[in-house]
Amino acid sequence: MSDSVSRIKKSDGIIIPEDVRDQLLLTTLSDDELNQKMLGPMQKTGPMFWTAVVVLAAIFAWGLYAWGYQIYWGFGVSGINRPVYWGMYITTFVFWVGISHAGTMISAVLRIFKADWRRPITRGAEAMTAFALMMAGLFPLIHVGRVWKVYWMIPYPNNRHLWPNFQSPLMWDMIAITTYLVGSSLYLYLALLPDLGMARDNSTGWRYKLYRILALGWRGTEPGWHKLETALGIFAIVIIPVFLSVHSIVSWDFAVTSQPGWHSTIYPLLFIIGAIFSGLSALGSILVVVRWGMKLDFFLRKEHLDNVGKLVMVAGLFWLYIWFASLIVNWYGNMPVIRELMHDEFSGEMAPFFYTMMIANVVPIILLMFRRVRRSPILLLILTLSVNVGMYVERFLLVSGSLLRNYLPFNWGQFRPTWVSLSIVAMTFAGFILFYMLFTRLIPYVPVWEVKQGRLRYGTRLVGRVQVPTITQVD
Amino acid sequence: MTTRLSDNPTTRLSDHRWGMAIDLDKCTGCQACVVSCHAENNVPIVGEEEAAYGRTAHWLRIERYWEGEYPNVKAKFMPVMCQQCTEAPCEAVCPVYATYHSDEGLNGQIYNRCIGTRFCGSACPYKQRMYNWFDPVFPEPLEQQLNPDVTVRSRGIMEKCTFCVQRIRRVKEDAKAEGREVTDGEIQPACAQSCPTNAIVFGDLNDPESRVSQMARSSRAFRLLENLGTEPGVVYLKGGETRV
Numbered sequence: 001m002s003d004s005v006s007r008i009k010k011s012d013g014i015i016i017p018e019d020v021r022d023q024l025l026l027t028t029l030s031d032d033e034l035n036q037k038m039l040g041p042m043q044k045t046g047p048m049f050w051t052a053v054v055v056l057a058a059i060f061a062w063g064l065y066a067w068g069y070q071i072y073w074g075f076g077v078s079g080i081n082r083p084v085y086w087g088m089y090i091t092t093f094v095f096w097v098g099i100s101h102a103g104t105m106i107s108a109v110l111r112i113f114k115a116d117w118r119r120p121i122t123r124g125a126e127a128m129t130a131f132a133l134m135m136a137g138l139f140p141l142i143h144v145g146r147v148w149k150v151y152w153m154i155p156y157p158n159n160r161h162l163w164p165n166f167q168s169p170l171m172w173d174m175i176a177i178t179t180y181l182v183g184s185s186l187y188l189y190l191a192l193l194p195d196l197g198m199a200r201d202n203s204t205g206w207r208y209k210l211y212r213i214l215a216l217g218w219r220g221t222e223p224g225w226h227k228l229e230t231a232l233g234i235f236a237i238v239i240i241p242v243f244l245s246v247h248s249i250v251s252w253d254f255a256v257t258s259q260p261g262w263h264s265t266i267y268p269l270l271f272i273i274g275a276i277f278s279g280l281s282a283l284g285s286i287l288v289v290v291r292w293g294m295k296l297d298f299f300l301r302k303e304h305l306d307n308v309g310k311l312v313m314v315a316g317l318f319w320l321y322i323w324f325a326s327l328i329v330n331w332y333g334n335m336p337v338i339r340e341l342m343h344d345e346f347s348g349e350m351a352p353f354f355y356t357m358m359i360a361n362v363v364p365i366i367l368l369m370f371r372r373v374r375r376s377p378i379l380l381l382i383l384t385l386s387v388n389v390g391m392y393v394e395r396f397l398l399v400s401g402s403l404l405r406n407y408l409p410f411n412w413g414q415f416r417p418t419w420v421s422l423s424i425v426a427m428t429f430a431g432f433i434l435f436y437m438l439f440t441r442l443i444p445y446v447p448v449w450e451v452k453q454g455r456l457r458y459g460t461r462l463v464g465r466v467q468v469p470t471i472t473q474v475d
Numbered sequence: 476m477t478t479r480l481s482d483n484p485t486t487r488l489s490d491h492r493w494g495m496a497i498d499l500d501k502c503t504g505c506q507a508c509v510v511s512c513h514a515e516n517n518v519p520i521v522g523e524e525e526a527a528y529g530r531t532a533h534w535l536r537i538e539r540y541w542e543g544e545y546p547n548v549k550a551k552f553m554p555v556m557c558q559q560c561t562e563a564p565c566e567a568v569c570p571v572y573a574t575y576h577s578d579e580g581l582n583g584q585i586y587n588r589c590i591g592t593r594f595c596g597s598a599c600p601y602k603q604r605m606y607n608w609f610d611p612v613f614p615e616p617l618e619q620q621l622n623p624d625v626t627v628r629s630r631g632i633m634e635k636c637t638f639c640v641q642r643i644r645r646v647k648e649d650a651k652a653e654g655r656e657v658t659d660g661e662i663q664p665a666c667a668q669s670c671p672t673n674a675i676v677f678g679d680l681n682d683p684e685s686r687v688s689q690m691a692r693s694s695r696a697f698r699l700l701e702n703l704g705t706e707p708g709v710v711y712l713k714g715g716e717t718r719v
Contacts, residue, residue, distance in 0.1 A: 074610060074631060075630070075631055076525070076608030076609045076630075081530050081608075082530060082606065085597045086597055145592075145606070145607070145630070146632065149590045153570050153571060164571055167568075168594065169568060253594075257568065258598070258703050259597060406600065406602055407601075408538065408555070408601065410539070411602040414529065416528075
């Protein structure tokens with residue numbers, strides 16, 4: 001290891017271009033110094049951190065109270081009605097499942113394509129996937145009328161031979177999301193093992209005890225590394241079909257019905273692209289905040305923000321195209337009820353939402369085309385937050401907005417969310433941020449071993465009298 | 476249309492395919508059927524405020540459409556209940572089989588099995604599935620007249636028109652005890668029984684001689700949202716307008 005560092009030291013400033021050096025964190029720091037750079041900020045929690053924890057925990061507790069209130073008094077307190085049977089809860093469910101998609105995108109897809117700049121940001125993305133899925137997983141419970149009977153959806157043997165209905169998209173949903181949650185959590189945990197070992201060897205007290213248990217006896221032996229690389233290689237490939245299936249299955253909740261505005265064959269694609277768009281944006285926001293909060297400028301450099309910004313922009317362009325495609329098939333189909341829905345969106349009562357969605361999604365795509373914008377953390381934060389506002393509204397229009405209209409005009413409806421449903425939605429946002437914040441202080445946020453590995457790959461060799469840059473195949 | 480019903484394997488399992496014919500020319504929009512349905516099926520009363528917010532629990536409603544401008548206003552009435560579809564969109568989407576297809580062509584709803592995902596309500600193109608937003612309330616003196624043949628449903632579950640399945644069962648059991656077949660017109664759902672103009676006729680669509688089958692063969696017959704392919708068990712007979 002020290003050999004490679006000295007090789008880079010010799011070549012420093014001569015051969016490896018600056019942006020590559022930034023992306024790969026090629027430095028002259030020793031391994032120990034790198035470890036300390038990660039472990040140090042984890043122990044620092046200022047008053048702002050704890051204020052945020054208290055506020056978020058209070059919002060979370062309030063949301064739990066609202067949920068209890070809803071269970072006790074009945075679903076009527078949540079503000080949905082006939083025909084808007086699915087309101088804020090399903091909208092937010094779709095939103096969280098969407099957010100969860102960036103983690104796999106970043107760490108699995110980029111791992112397979114051997115994009116080295118991914119290394120410092122993979123863990124943040126994977127953790128986002130896990131926590132977003134946990135929040136999404138709450139909604140099937142929140143959303144059902146009799147939550148105490150929800151276990152009937154599990155196919156368990158019973159003496160009355162009752163069985164769930166595998167024709168129902170909700171069953172597909174449950175299976176897909178459970179698979180994705182288990183898969184992505186394992187993937188997160190596997191890649192954590194070397195860093196947990198590192199944290200264990202560098203800490204004392206309760207942290208030592210915690211990491212000793214979590215590291216599962218990781219010693220960094222040759223067979224250990226070999227098995228880890230094999231497992232990660234398999235996971236990275238296996239998780240991609242799951243990742244594609246999850247949000248297309250969520251789209252089938254809507255697309256398989258004959259409800260106007262829900263029934264469209266393009267939705268699986270639109271949902272996947274939209275999920276990647278909003279998920280990458282959420283990752284951009286989180287990276288900026290964590291970088292600022294933990295002072296991780298060393299690991300999370302402008303180069304990484306730049307790359308995430310590019311991904312957001314490309315995903316956004318894809319999303320815009322597919323969204324436009326779904327719009328024109330409706331426009332040319334010209335069914336009376338769809339026409340009514342579109343009229344509502346363009347110039348009717350849903351127009352404020354529609355134009356919010358357009359502006360909040362399209363302006364960031366345009367601005368992120370500029371390198372200077374992508375490299376400015378504050379601008380990136382604002383633009384990526386804007387994308388997620390836009391995507392939330394997009395899901396709201398699709399899920400609840402469509403339900404306002406249907407084939408029989410006698411049944412057209414209205415929708416007013418109540419404090420109960422808004423509190424529960426706020427609960428999941430607060431919960432996500434809270435768990436993520438605690439995660440950053442308990443678990444090494446940057447996969448240090450991956451950074452070190454990336455550093456190993458790049459070096460220079462002396463061929464004759466010429467220093468030649470080399471890339472070594474490590475995995 | 477009727478041939479398609481009998482082609483379907485689910486309707487051939489049994490001798491009966493219960494159906495309904497509603498003559499819109501006879502419907503005056505008096506809502507007697509709505510009231511009798513509430514009384515027969517213990518349908519909760521939600522109150523003015525909830526009703527205005529789209530939470531009426533009517534298993535049967537009179538859809539009223541106004542046409543034209545004052546003073547030439549016409550009203551159209553259409554009683555709409557669960558259409559008991561042969562290819563029901565609600566059945567496939569329930570994750571726990573709380574709604575299922577009976578071999579007599581009814582869409583059964585098992586209240587005890589329902590967990591309240593409301594997916595069936597979203598999938599139903601007629602929006603004819605009613606959700607219990609709160610525990611049911613029967614203002615005095617209505618709590619005195621609950622029908623003992625029908626359960627009172629708890630909060631958090633779906634319910635809908637059953638074609639008065641309790642009456643169907645009663646007649647079938649009586650006929651079986653007497654060792655005879657059910658005769659046409661013997662089964663009367665509450666709405667058909669209470670209709671002052673006899674606009675609603677109930678019977679067996681598998682029996683070509685029954686009144687409902689004869690009405691279904693009328694040149695005025697149509698089914699609601701027929702283009703969706705749900706093959707409803709309710710047949711409407713086109714009617715004229717009522718001048719107001």
